[in-house]
Amino acid sequence: MLENAEGRIAVSTWSLHRTLGVTFPHDLDSNQIGPREETYGPGSARLIDLPRLLKSHWISRIEICSFHLPSRDAGYIAELRDALEGAGVRLQTLLIEAGDLSDPAAARRDRDWISGWVETAIALGAEHARIIAGRQRPSREALDLAAEGLNAIADRHAGAPLRLVTENWLDLLSAPEAVHTLLDKTQGRIGLNGDFGNWSGPGKYDELASIFPRAELCHAKAGFADGALEADDYGRCIDVAEAAGYTGPYTLIFDAKAPDEWAGINAERTFVLDQLAARAAA
Numbered sequence: 001m002l003e004n005a006e007g008r009i010a011v012s013t014w015s016l017h018r019t020l021g022v023t024f025p026h027d028l029d030s031n032q033i034g035p036r037e038e039t040y041g042p043g044s045a046r047l048i049d050l051p052r053l054l055k056s057h058w059i060s061r062i063e064i065c066s067f068h069l070p071s072r073d074a075g076y077i078a079e080l081r082d083a084l085e086g087a088g089v090r091l092q093t094l095l096i097e098a099g100d101l102s103d104p105a106a107a108r109r110d111r112d113w114i115s116g117w118v119e120t121a122i123a124l125g126a127e128h129a130r131i132i133a134g135r136q137r138p139s140r141e142a143l144d145l146a147a148e149g150l151n152a153i154a155d156r157h158a159g160a161p162l163r164l165v166t167e168n169w170l171d172l173l174s175a176p177e178a179v180h181t182l183l184d185k186t187q188g189r190i191g192l193n194g195d196f197g198n199w200s201g202p203g204k205y206d207e208l209a210s211i212f213p214r215a216e217l218c219h220a221k222a223g224f225a226d227g228a229l230e231a232d233d234y235g236r237c238i239d240v241a242e243a244a245g246y247t248g249p250y251t252l253i254f255d256a257k258a259p260d261e262w263a264g265i266n267a268e269r270t271f272v273l274d275q276l277a278a279r280a281a282a
Contacts, residue, residue, distance in 0.1 A: 005276045009269055010061030010092050010251040011054055012219070013068045016261050019045050023067045026098040028106070028113050033071055046070075048080055051087035057266065063093040063251050064124075066117055077123045084125070092249060093128040093165070093193070093217065094121035101149030102134025102142040102172050111149045118157050118164070128163045128217065130193050133182055134172035142172055147185035154189035165191040167219070168211055169198045176210035183214060194246075196237040197221030197253060205240050212244035221253035222268050229267050238275045 013020060021043020025034040045053060047068050054062055062084070070076070084091050096117045099110035114131055121129040133150065136142040154164055166173070166182070173179050183192060194215035199207055212218075218241060223230035238250075250272050254264040 005273050005280075006058065007060070008249045008276070009059055009272065010063060010249045011059050011265055012063040012095065012251050012253055013047065013050065013065045014095075015252055015254040015265055016045075016050065017065075017068075017255070019043060019261055020047060020050075020068055022070075024070055026067060028098055028110060031072070031113070031116050033069065034067075036070065048083050051084045051089040054089055055087045057262065057269075059252075059265075059269065060088055061090050061092045061249055061251070063095055063130075064091065064126075065095045066097045066120075069120070072120050074123070077120070081123075081125050091124055091126045092251070093130050094124060094126045095130045096121075096132065099132050100135045101132070102136040102146040104145060107145055107149050111152055114149075115153050115156050118153065118160070118162075122157075122160050122162055126162055128165050128191075128193075130165050130167055130217075131190075132170065133166040135170045136172055138172050138174065138178035138181075143178060143181050143185065146172060147182055150182075150186050150190050154186070163191055163216070164189065165193045165217060167193040167195055167198070169195060174199070176207050179211050180214075191216040193217040193219060194241070195219035195221065195253075196234075197223075205236055208237065208240045209244055212241045212246050215241070215244070215246050215248065217248055218246060218250050219253050220250040220268065220272060221255075222264075222271065224254075224256035224258065224264065227256075227258035229264075229271060231271065234268075234271060235275055238272060239279075242276075242279055 018040045021041045023039040099114045118129045134146040192214045194212050222234040252268040
């Protein structure tokens with residue numbers, strides 16, 4: 001269990017993609033960083049500025065999307081790690097944002113490509129690396145192939161000072177049964193990052209309740225309507241996680257059009273902390 005409620009708050013760089021502006025697209029046939037693209041405009045801050053900015057908003061945990069990393073060179077990695085340590089911000093997770101371990105045509109290539117990014121996560125001092133399990137429909141063959149790839153990556157990095165996790169995301173892990181099957185097949189080598197925003201529909205809360213007893217991390221995405229946080233849904237998701245015994249960090253995910261990114265992040269942070277305080281007082 002983390003030491004206090006404030007220590008349970010993290011932010012993903014995805015929540016600040018407009019602040020960063022630029023991305024560096026992935027080529028799974030190469031370990032090189034792709035050319036800089038102003039995907040969301042020129043941006044107003046660099047990735048290396050975010051630890052200081054987050055700390056000014058009382059947030060001391062960050063998750064970095066791999067496509068936000070402008071370089072994997074040792075010098076830049078050391079500079080970014082110094083910026084994190086200097087600001088007192090922990091790199092909770094490197095989110096490896098490509099690959100399909102469930103695709104027979106690409107699984108071996110993607111296994112090697114993802115393993116290279118795990119090495120980058122280790123060099124950065126990340127506590128976790130999140131791996132996409134797969135994008136194929138959850139057939140027995142696809143789940144077996146994804147589990148084989150995840151186990152191979154875990155074996156390759158056995159003894160590394162970080163935890164590998166996957167997420168209830170994309171077609172392969174679009175239902176609780178597939179999540180449980182895959183985690184069972186990896187026999188504890190792979191943890192779960194549960195995500196509030198990846199599932200929807202009338203069964204969403206029951207489905208989240210099914211997987212959150214196994215969650216070690218959480219992407220806590222709130223919906224916003226006309227700039228206002230959708231409190232009923234967000235509160236119920238947090239209640240589901242807490243009732244399932246979840247004690248890990250809540251990584252704030254924001255991508256609504258309004259309010260602006262920092263306002264949205266701060267609204268989510270305040271809501272989560274108020275919700276946790278109310279539960280502690282009950």
